[in-house]
Amino acid sequence: MDSLQSVVQTNCHISDAQYAGNYTLCIYLLKMREFYRWETQQTFGQPLSNDDIGQWLTGREQLWQQLENRNYAALHINGMMIDVFESRIVNDFINPQKLVYSGGFGQYGKPVFFLAELQQKHTQDDYTIYVSGRELARDLAAPPGMTQDKCVYIRRESLRRFIWEKFEESHWHKNENPLARALAGYNFSMQPEAALEDMTDHEIHTVLLHEIGEIRAGQLLGEEWEQMLASLPRSQAELMARAVRDHIADALSTLPELINSAAAAQIHFYFANLGSLRKLIFPSLMNAYKDWNNSHDVSAIRRLICVSQTHWLNMAKSLLQLHKKYGNQSHVYMEALIRNNYL
Numbered sequence: 001m002d003s004l005q006s007v008v009q010t011n012c013h014i015s016d017a018q019y020a021g022n023y024t025l026c027i028y029l030l031k032m033r034e035f036y037r038w039e040t041q042q043t044f045g046q047p048l049s050n051d052d053i054g055q056w057l058t059g060r061e062q063l064w065q066q067l068e069n070r071n072y073a074a075l076h077i078n079g080m081m082i083d084v085f086e087s088r089i090v091n092d093f094i095n096p097q098k099l100v101y102s103g104g105f106g107q108y109g110k111p112v113f114f115l116a117e118l119q120q121k122h123t124q125d126d127y128t129i130y131v132s133g134r135e136l137a138r139d140l141a142a143p144p145g146m147t148q149d150k151c152v153y154i155r156r157e158s159l160r161r162f163i164w165e166k167f168e169e170s171h172w173h174k175n176e177n178p179l180a181r182a183l184a185g186y187n188f189s190m191q192p193e194a195a196l197e198d199m200t201d202h203e204i205h206t207v208l209l210h211e212i213g214e215i216r217a218g219q220l221l222g223e224e225w226e227q228m229l230a231s232l233p234r235s236q237a238e239l240m241a242r243a244v245r246d247h248i249a250d251a252l253s254t255l256p257e258l259i260n261s262a263a264a265a266q267i268h269f270y271f272a273n274l275g276s277l278r279k280l281i282f283p284s285l286m287n288a289y290k291d292w293n294n295s296h297d298v299s300a301i302r303r304l305i306c307v308s309q310t311h312w313l314n315m316a317k318s319l320l321q322l323h324k325k326y327g328n329q330s331h332v333y334m335e336a337l338i339r340n341n342y343l
Contacts (some may be wrong), residue, residue, distance in 0.1 A: 001099075003074075003076065004075060004077065004094075004115065005073070005115055005136045005137050007073050007075055007076070007231075008072075008075070008101065008113055008114070008115045008136075008137035009115075009137040009138075010067070011084055011111075011113050012113050012114075012137055012138060012139035012140075013063060013064065013067050013139070014070050014071075014072055015069070015070035015072075015083050015110060015111040015112070015113065015139050015157070016064060016069045016140045017063075017064035017065070017067045017137050018110075019070055019108065019110040019111075019141075020064065020140055022108055022110070026059070030165070030282045031140050031141075032053070032057055032060070032140070033048065033053060034142075034161060034165055036048070036052075036053050036057070036141075037161070038135070038138070038161065039056075040056070040144075041272060044192070045174075045192070046162050046194070050154070053320060056199045059123060064333045072084045072111070075090060075101075076167055077090065077093045077094070077153070082239060084103040084111075084113065085104065085111075086103070087101055087102050087104065087148060087149065087150065087151065088149060090103075090272070091151075093132075095118060095121065098117060098118045098141070099115065099117060099118055099136075099318050100115075100116055100117075100118040100121075100130045100132050100153070100265075101113075101115050101116075102114055102128075102130075102146060102151070102153045104110065104146060104149075105148075106141050106142070106143060106146070107204070107242075108234065109230065110141060112139060112141050112143065112146065113137065113138070113139060113228075114132075114135055114137060114138045114139070114142070114153075114155065114158075115136045115137040116132035116133060116134060116135040116136055116138075116157065117132060117133040117134045117136070117139075117157065118130065118131075119131045119132060119133045121163070122124065124152075124212075126150060127147075127150050127215060128150065128151045128152070129151075129154065130150045130152065130153050130154065131154045131156060131204065131215070132153065132154070132156060132157070133156055133157060134153050134157055135155065135158065136156070138158070141263050142155065142158040142162075142244060143155070143158065144156075144158045144159035144162055144203075145159075145207040145208065145210060145211045146205045146211070147211050147215060147218075151224070152211045152212075152215075153210055154204055154207055154211070156200060156204060156254075159200055159203055159204060159207060160196060160197075160200045162203055163173050163199055163200055163203065163237070164196060166179060166183075166272070166273075167183060167192070167196070169190055170183055177272070178268045178269070178271040178272035178289070179269070179272035181265075181268040181272075181293070182262075182265050182266075182268035182269035182272050183199075184265075185199075185264060185265030186198055186199045186235065186265065199265070199269075202263070202265065202266055203239065203266065203269060203314035205266075206254065206258065206266055206269070206270060207257070209253045209254040209257050210246075210249055210250060210254045212253045213248070213249030213250055213251075213252045213253030214245075214249045215255050216249070216252045216253060217245055217248040217249045217252060220247075220248070220313060221316055221320075222331055224320055225245070225316065227321065228319070228320060228323045229241060229242070230243070231323075231328075232323075232330075232331055233328075233331060235331045235335070236331075236335050237330075237331035237334040237335040237338075238276055238331065240277065240281060240334070240335060240338045241316075241319055241334065241338075243275070243277045243278045243281055244312050244315050244316055244319070244338065245281055245310060245316065246278060247278065247281075247312045248312045248313055248316060250311060251305050251308045251309040252309065254270065255270075255301065256305055257303050258270060259298045259301055259302055259305070262298070267289075271286070271289045274286070276297070280342070281342050281343070282342065282343050283342060283343075284304060284343055285304060285308070286301075288300040288301045288303075288304045289301065294300070307343070308343060311341075311343050312343075313336065315337070315341060318337060319334050319337065319338075322337065324332050
């Protein structure tokens with residue numbers, strides 16, 4: 001177990017060494033701060049020392065310099081050497097020990113690895129859904145939800161840490177906003193730890209809804225979509241295309257379920273985490289949220305869901321056609337198409 005944990009963590013460091021430079025400085029420092037808290041096992045309420053973080057960060061960057069040119073190490077389990085991206089084979093061995101592993105690709109093609117304690121495992125349609133708890137190895141990127149090779153990974157600890165970071169962020173911005181409204185649905189002021197657990201339990205469902213939406217979007221768009229994304233240069237068009245797919249996923253799964261359940265805190269938190277690019281290309285969605293927040297009537301959001309399904313699916317298909325037609329130059333035309341068709 002210690003050997004497996006060590007190898008997975010080393011692979012995480014190699015991935016970080018090669019891709020951490022893709023973040024803006026602000027995002028990079030925030031992620032490193034959260035990573036420091038995880039690695040040093042600091043409690044959430046414990047103040048973090050800037051001097052300690054600075055020394056740790058210097059040491060981490062020195063480690064990355066040593067590792068950035070290394071290849072990922074295969075996983076040695078039960079006398080077998082298993083490729084780092086063969087997650088299903090690894091899980092066949094370690095799931096009985098209440099462990100779960102994932103090796104896949106995240107944003108910008110960054111390899112993302114983690115090893116964690118397995119809390120739940122079940123199937124839905126032909127997908128296997130894993131819910132993990134305490135994480136034993138992870139990298140700088142720790143997305144709460146991922147879908148790889150018909151497996152959905154819901155990382156409870158990563159989600160829990162993400163929510164706590166948002167709670168701390170709320171102290172920096174005292175104004176009334178979707179985040180403040182979401183947190184107001186829980187008793188963070190009196191019982192922050194209990195409130196964190198309660199909110200994490202609810203938000204796991206939202207993460208799963210989005211991953212289910214990603215699966216459905218993938219079924220509609222096919223492998224051609226992933227091949228297109230992989231071939232695009234790092235550009236605004238790539239980010240916009242990813243935002244289009246996210247809107248498809250949420251129109252198919254996340255938003256209908258949240259609206260039907262009338263879960264106010266979860267609806268607020270969804271909009272609190274809607275990225276700036278997604279809001280830019282879909283301004284009517286935030287307008288519908290504001291209407292709901294003022295009137296408590298979900299009709300505007302409900303009507304928009306149906307419209308957005310058609311709009312973003314058609315947009316995605318048009319992007320695929322542009323990629324077929326213009327190849328390596330398609331990103332210029334794709335960006336122009338999206339900018340001229342905000343919803």
